[in-house]
Amino acid sequence: MTTISRHCFGDDDSESESSSFCISIIENMKEEYGLFVWPCSVILAEYVWQHKQRFHGSTVLELGAGTSLPGLVAAKLGARVTLTDDSQRLQVLDNMRKVCDLNKLNCNVQGLTWGVWDSSIFNLHPTIILGADVLYDSNAFDNLFATVTFLLRKDPGSVFITSYHNRSGHHLIEFLMGKWGLKCLKLLDGFSFLPSEKASLISGNIQLAEIAVI
Ligand SMILES: C[S@@+](CC[C@H](N)C(=O)[O-])C[C@H]1O[C@@H](n2cnc3c(N)ncnc32)[C@H](O)[C@@H]1O
Numbered sequence: 001m002t003t004i005s006r007h008c009f010g011d012d013d014s015e016s017e018s019s020s021f022c023i024s025i026i027e028n029m030k031e032e033y034g035l036f037v038w039p040c041s042v043i044l045a046e047y048v049w050q051h052k053q054r055f056h057g058s059t060v061l062e063l064g065a066g067t068s069l070p071g072l073v074a075a076k077l078g079a080r081v082t083l084t085d086d087s088q089r090l091q092v093l094d095n096m097r098k099v100c101d102l103n104k105l106n107c108n109v110q111g112l113t114w115g116v117w118d119s120s121i122f123n124l125h126p127t128i129i130l131g132a133d134v135l136y137d138s139n140a141f142d143n144l145f146a147t148v149t150f151l152l153r154k155d156p157g158s159v160f161i162t163s164y165h166n167r168s169g170h171h172l173i174e175f176l177m178g179k180w181g182l183k184c185l186k187l188l189d190g191f192s193f194l195p196s197e198k199a200s201l202i203s204g205n206i207q208l209a210e211i212a213v214i
Helices: 037-049 069-076 090-102 136-156 171-179
Strands: 002-009 021-028 060-064 080-083 108-111 130-134 159-165 183-187 204-212
Touching: 002 037, 002 069, 021 069, 021 090, 037 069, 037 130, 037 159, 037 204, 060 069, 060 108, 069 080, 069 090, 069 130, 080 090, 090 108, 136 159, 136 171, 136 183, 136 204, 171 183
Parallel strands: 060 080, 060 130, 080 108, 130 159
Antiparallel strands: 002 021, 159 204, 183 204
């Protein structure tokens, strides 16, 4: 079943404040990967909103964007945004385009499969890479880190901001960062900055990390 959810950002959840806004997302309630707003996405989107000065005028790439809430918030804040997901998942990519249209946001939408180097990845020069709940299948971690490292090395000042379920401690992520020559700049409990009305709707042990090249 398809439904539309609304996600608001601002002091009082109203659009009367000039800086406040809401994003509408088309979701498939079967909780299919990429067609559902996962809790990590709510947390990363809130983090983007709370760091709005950083995003205004920046070049943002969202990996495994699915319904794309964090990237859409960045676009609303004045970032140039490219939303990506697995090149094979045409339904997800199509939904991303529909969600951009629904919110009247002009984002670039393209397929980008982790660990695959087709021509389009060479044209990307993000200063901020976003990834919500992209660290859920350990078999895909190396491909994801390979893509992230390739993109971060293009611009040493760039950063990967990711939110993920901390299922087995931070150790595996730490190991992969060492393996790929990356370092953690910041590690936060995802609920530490989430407004209580949003925190009450989601659960889990979710962390947010900012990662850069050493
Ligand atoms: C758990 S969902 C998270 C979706 C969205 N970021 C969110 O938090 O709501 C994982 C996303 O990663 C995408 N994905 C999985 N494997 C991928 C791969 N190898 N390359 C690119 N995207 C991939 C899926 O299509 C899906 O959209």
